[in-house]
Amino acid sequence: MNVLYFAWVRERIGIPKETVTTDAETVADLVAELRAREDRYDLAFSDLSALRVAVDQELTDFDASIKGAREVAFFPPMTGG
Amino acid sequence: MRIVVQDAPFDFGAEAEAFASGRHDMGAIVTFTGVVRDFGNGGLDAMEIEHYPGMTQKALEAIAAEAVTRWSLGDVLVIHRYGRMEPGEKIMMVATAAPHRKDAFEAAEYLMDYLKSRAPFWKKEHATTGETSWVAAKDEDEDALTRW
Numbered sequence: 001m002n003v004l005y006f007a008w009v010r011e012r013i014g015i016p017k018e019t020v021t022t023d024a025e026t027v028a029d030l031v032a033e034l035r036a037r038e039d040r041y042d043l044a045f046s047d048l049s050a051l052r053v054a055v056d057q058e059l060t061d062f063d064a065s066i067k068g069a070r071e072v073a074f075f076p077p078m079t080g081g
Numbered sequence: 082m083r084i085v086v087q088d089a090p091f092d093f094g095a096e097a098e099a100f101a102s103g104r105h106d107m108g109a110i111v112t113f114t115g116v117v118r119d120f121g122n123g124g125l126d127a128m129e130i131e132h133y134p135g136m137t138q139k140a141l142e143a144i145a146a147e148a149v150t151r152w153s154l155g156d157v158l159v160i161h162r163y164g165r166m167e168p169g170e171k172i173m174m175v176a177t178a179a180p181h182r183k184d185a186f187e188a189a190e191y192l193m194d195y196l197k198s199r200a201p202f203w204k205k206e207h208a209t210t211g212e213t214s215w216v217a218a219k220d221e222d223e224d225a226l227t228r229w
Contacts, residue, residue, distance in 0.1 A: 077218035080202035
């Protein structure tokens with residue numbers, strides 16, 4: 001699946017997008033896998049209350065299933081308007 | 082209903098006039114436009130707005146569609162820019178048309194509250210000193226959603 005990062009999450013991890021092969025069942029499982037990779041991921045995901053997630057371009061929460069998902073995006077709380 | 086996400090500036094006057102024209106059953110048109118605001122000391126060089134292409138349009142359409150189900154509206158317009166903007170530039174606008182003003186005002190406020198915290202845009206301030214910082218979401222913006 002494609003994993004996307006926006007705003008300071010993108011800056012902290014250092015890339016806007018990557019393809020991830022995973023058996024993770026939920027967003028939280030995917031986060032745990034990413035955090036185990038490298039410090040920059042661990043740092044970016046250290047406070048989940050400061051993050052939001054979208055699965056297939058719909059806002060959801062960290063307990064959401066990602067089975068069959070094509071795209072998961074992580075970003076800080078939005079500041080539109 | 083018209084939802085536009087673009088990097089180019091838009092003509093607020095022309096958009097408002099076009100939106101308001103030719104309606105015979107709408108007694109109220111409300112427009113709001115958001116403007117890049119300087120820190121107050123001339124210290125802001127520019128605002129940069131990042132968004133999530135693919136999701137942004139859909140999220141704005143969903144917010145506008147929800148407004149249409151909650152209020153008696155004839156039409157909704159949302160224009161939101163992304164990219165680099167200088168102080169004084171217009172970032173976005175919403176317009177609502179309704180038979181009566183209460184619906185038009187409330188729907189416009191609802192659109193603003195939701196697109197502040199539920200549309201995938203992120204603002205970054207570039208100071209004249211060269212420093213940059215991401216604008217943090219405010220608790221009061223999240224709290225504003227609970228009134229709806």
